[in-house]
Amino acid sequence: MALDAETLSQLLDTVGRFVDERLRPSEQQVEDDDHVPDALIEEMKQLGLFGLTIPEEYGGLGLDVTEEVQVALVLGRTSPAFRSVFGTNIGIGSQGIVIDGTEEQKQRYLPGMASGDIIGSFCLTEPDSGSDAAALRTTALPNGNGYVLNGTKRYITNAPRADVFTVMARTDPDTPGARGISAFVVDADSPGIRLGKPEKKMGQKGAHVCDVVFDDCKIPGDALIGGVEGQGFKTAMKVLDRGRLHMGAVCVGVARRLIGDSLAYAMERKQFGKPISEFQLIQAMLADSETECAAAEALVVDAARRRAAGEPVVKQAAMAKYFASEMVGRVADRAVQIHGGAGYISDYGVERFYRDVRLFRIYEGTSQIQQLIIAREMIKGAA
Ligand code: COS
Numbered sequence: 105m106a107l108d109a110e111t112l113s114q115l116l117d118t119v120g121r122f123v124d125e126r127l128r129p130s131e132q133q134v135e136d137d138d139h140v141p142d143a144l145i146e147e148m149k150q151l152g153l154f155g156l157t158i159p160e161e162y163g164g165l166g167l168d169v170t171e172e173v174q175v176a177l178v179l180g181r182t183s184p185a186f187r188s189v190f191g192t193n194i195g196i197g198s199q200g201i202v203i204d205g206t207e208e209q210k211q212r213y214l215p216g217m218a219s220g221d222i223i224g225s226f227c228l229t230e231p232d233s234g235s236d237a238a239a240l241r242t243t244a245l246p247n248g249n250g251y252v253l254n255g256t257k258r259y260i261t262n263a264p265r266a267d268v269f270t271v272m273a274r275t276d277p278d279t280p281g282a283r284g285i286s287a288f289v290v291d292a293d294s295p296g297i298r299l300g301k302p303e304k305k306m307g308q309k310g311a312h313v314c315d316v317v318f319d320d321c322k323i324p325g326d327a328l329i330g331g332v333e334g335q336g337f338k339t340a341m342k343v344l345d346r347g348r349l350h351m352g353a354v355c356v357g358v359a360r361r362l363i364g365d366s367l368a369y370a371m372e373r374k375q376f377g378k379p380i381s382e383f384q385l386i387q388a389m390l391a392d393s394e395t396e397c398a399a400a401e402a403l404v405v406d407a408a409r410r411r412a413a414g415e416p417v418v419k420q421a422a423m424a425k426y427f428a429s430e431m432v433g434r435v436a437d438r439a440v441q442i443h444g445g446a447g448y449i450s451d452y453g454v455e456r457f458y459r460d461v462r463l464f465r466i467y468e469g470t471s472q473i474q475q476l477i478i479a480r481e482m483i484k485g486a487a
Pocket of ligand 1: 196234238283342344468469477
């Protein structure tokens with residue numbers, strides 16, 4: 105644990121107040137403008153949200169994964185787009201450097217990421233390689249003392265605002281699959297990098313993704329994460345393991361919000377002369393959501409505790425992300441149903457969450473990839 109119980113409780117209170125008093129009132133505005141106001145981003149910086157998981161010696165709070173999960177549960181109480189502002193800095197955009205970077209790379213990038221002055225982003229997915237991450241085709245071929253990058257990365261979260269990318273690329277085109285892949289930390293202003301235009305998305309308005317195109321982009325040799333070639337796929341997988349626990353916690357947080365909104369609505373809305381919460385068919389939906397949410401939380405918290413204790417949690421992280429993201433999809437669907445016609449109208453915000461949570465079953469590994477990982481770990485364990 106990085107924090108003592110009292111400090112953690114204060115942090116959770118502070119983040120909770122910020123979520124309830126500053127972020128929730130701006131949800132609809134962010135949806136309408138497709139933009140998170142700069143003033144809120146500044147407050148996120150002041151609160152230290154960009155550095156939650158970055159080690160203290162590099163200016164962050166250095167939360168361990170159990171503490172990170174607690175904060176993510178609180179952040180889930182509002183639109184996921186807010187979390188996305190700093191989500192890559194505390195997750196996939198920084199953890200490659202935290203986990204496998206050289207001391208020089210850590211000193212160069214982590215303090216700026218922790219303060220929010222440097223935005224990090226993670227470039228794994230490509231037009232022809234999503235779930236099959238080891239099939240990526242971007243190359244990083246030797247060039248003098250460095251490398252030259254060529255290829256296209258797709259759906260890259262926060263790329264439009266990024267200052268630095270963690271890029272997985274093939275250093276050895278003759279070695280197919282995972283072994284030929286290396287990870288690099290690449291400054292966004294390097295010559296030869298071009299951004300696509302931000303994609304129009306189903307939900308999570310205010311969070312932006314676009315293509316990142318490398319066209320003879322020359323980078324120095326010390327951009328290689330950890331200074332070792334051929335380790336990039338493993339770096340990406342380790343980053344995703346922690347990221348999946350974080351996402352599981354966010355899903356639980358969002359589900360709690362939707363259950364709270366649904367319960368409040370059901371107790372207030374009257375039909376047939378009484379609040380609809382008194383009807384057993386509504387109660388069944390509330391009860392299913394509450395139970396599934398508690399189960400997901402238990403899974404996430406248990407996986408985080410195991411990881412913090414040093415256990416390998418590849419299977420547990422996949423189970424937590426899989427169950428929690430599917431769970432919040434069902435909870436959001438029931439929330440729309442409980443709200444009835446109002447659930448379909450944007451003023452109530454429920455339809456917005458319904459669209460927002462759809463992504464949780466896709467990014468940082470689809471549900472089908474989580475199933476595959478879980479089963480493979482089971483078979484490996486039994487063999
Ligand atoms: N931690 C550390 N190392 C890992 C690992 C993990 N979680 N998962 C795999 N590895 C290692 C393996 O041990 C193996 O190493 P060796 O070659 O030394 O044995 C290597 O990485 C290759 O692993 P594997 O053979 O399992 O790779 P596969 O190509 O079969 O695929 C999956 C693995 C499907 C699990 C992977 O491609 C994946 O997670 N895909 C989804 C990608 C994703 O989440 N994308 C979302 C976009 S990024 S936001």
